[in-house]
Amino acid sequence: MNTTKNRWLIALSAIAIHLSIGAAYAYSVYTNPIRDAMGWSTTGITLSFTIMMALAGFTAAFFGSFVERKGPRKSAILAAVLFGLGQAGAGVAVAVDSLFLFIFTYGFMSGLGMGIGYIAPVSTLIKWFPDRRGLATGMAVLGFGAGALITAPLAASLMETITISMTFYILGISYFILMILGASYIAPPPQGWMPEGMKKDIASGKKTVKQDLSQLTAKEAVRTKRFWMLWTMMLINVTAGIMMISVASPMAQEVVGLTAAGAAAMVGIMGIFNGGGRLLWAAASDYIGRPVVFITFFALQLVAFVTMPNITNVLLFQALVFIVVSCYGGGFSNLPAFIGDMFGTKQLGAIHGFLLTTWSLGGILGPLLVSQIREATASYIPVFYVFTALILLAFLISIFLQLDIKREEKGEQKKEVVRTGKLEYSAASKR
Known part of the structure; x- marks a missing residue:
């Protein structure tokens, strides 16, 4: 089934996920409107962002093995649920005037969703782009960096025309839909898959496959x-x-x-x-x-x-x-x-x-x-x-x-020369 998938659409799926969670970097546009409307302290409001960012990095570490076991699709769906609920839940927190709920939803839930969503598509994307690993991950992480550029003016405009709560509801639902769409298509390629162009280059001698230094858990x-x-x-x-x-x-x-x-x-x-x-x-x-x-x-x-x-x-x-x-x-x-x-x-x-x-x-x-x-x-x-x-x-x-x-690479090359020499000697002795 995976052979019918287009790797550029896989990249687009990864960008959709990263674009959504990267929107969290637009957080500063919410600070003053929430403080002025709710009377919450700037310190309390900023605390949710601090928790979200700190939790995102540590979540990526603790859930890395989960992503490997469950695969990118299930992991990205979980990230969509957590991040979407976290953002929309922030709207509920504003509606009921609860700073504690805001910290829990925007900080804790969104942080969990961000951490899982960040790593969910990356290893899969690299497997689809064995010839352009750097470009592949660069595209996804560019989406993460661009998320705030899109969200900041949009959120500011929405808060001026509708309520702060409604802004969070609309954006939370939008992030969830975008992430689910990305998760629905993303899947790893078959074992040992290579793009046709790379196969032709290797066959013609234009390109050699550079082996990874090691394969470690x-x-x-x-x-x-x-x-x-x-x-x-x-x-x-x-x-x-x-x-x-x-x-x-x-x-x-x-x-x-x-x-x-x-x-x-x-x-x-x-x-x-x-x-x-x-x-x-x-x-x-x-x-x-x-x-x-x-x-x-x-x-x-x-x-x-x-x-x-x-x-x-x-x-x-x-x-x-x-x-x-x-x-x-x-x-x-x-x-x-x-x-x-x-x-x-x-x-x-x-x-x-x-x-x-x-x-x-x-x-x-x-x-x-x-x-x-x-x-x-x-x-x-x-x-x-x-x-x-x-x-x-x-x-x-x-x-x-x-x-x-x-x-290490020189050591591996020497080992390969020795292995090749032994095989040639074995073949000659048999003749």
Whole structure:
């Protein structure tokens, strides 16, 4: 049955799921209207977003094995139910004036749905695109980044014309329908499936199949040094990116004197670089390799954080901010393909989930570090020095990881030569 499926429609299904859960990043458009209408504290309202984001990363880790066992369709349906109910339930919470219910629905239920929905289609998508792993995951994660760009103006418009509760009802139902449509089509390909073009290229000698470094279960993967090297790299990349996103506006106003209006425009453009970086960096990785992409991330960010304290030019400062944010988005889109390269696709979803704990931890550490440093020193300048040290550490780890991968690949090539020689010798002796 799966042979009749179109892999580009599979990609579209994954995008539909990620587009829906990515809408949660538009949360800030609800804060002031809810506070003004309900009289709830900003802290209480923001708490639901904090819970949702923290829970999403840890849910991805704990439900990774569930996704592997139940498959992408059942997992995506569960995600649709949880996320749709969470969003629509937030409307009920507003209608009955219950902040506790709002935190439970928007924070807890939506967080569970987001975490499961994030990892549900990824391993399947990679199996449908063995020739373009980076592009495949880049498309899905681009949908996640673009969700807020679509939802933010739509939600703002709806709240002005109808009630806040009705806005949540309409959007919750819409997310549920979109995710169910994506879940209804998504399915893994047959074992060993390849696109026809890839088969022809291999047969003609234009392309050789690059074998994954290993085929490991999630439990086996977390015992390797490569897993923890990648985990550390992701944690630092995510922490730096979320730090920048969380304070970009006040930082730019203080450091280079950007106006409030200019800073607001910069924040909007950052969304484009966040989403665009997810697709472009992932597509580039299919040609230059995932290890090289991560080395490039940290090299660029090293230059950015070293340079920023001494910059007075507004445009150059913004350009460096955009580079950091694009690397943040690119890290997420390259991660699944990098996992496949190093650990295989046997339990990619579960391994991906474990690595997404960096999403939750980075979401806590980034804003916490910058706020503590700013409060202690009354300046953003020391922030750049702290993150320069962290990025330098990640840069060194990324180089060591690439060297380790190359060493392993050479070892496998030698083993293959020995195996081939033995087979030839055996065939000759029989003759």
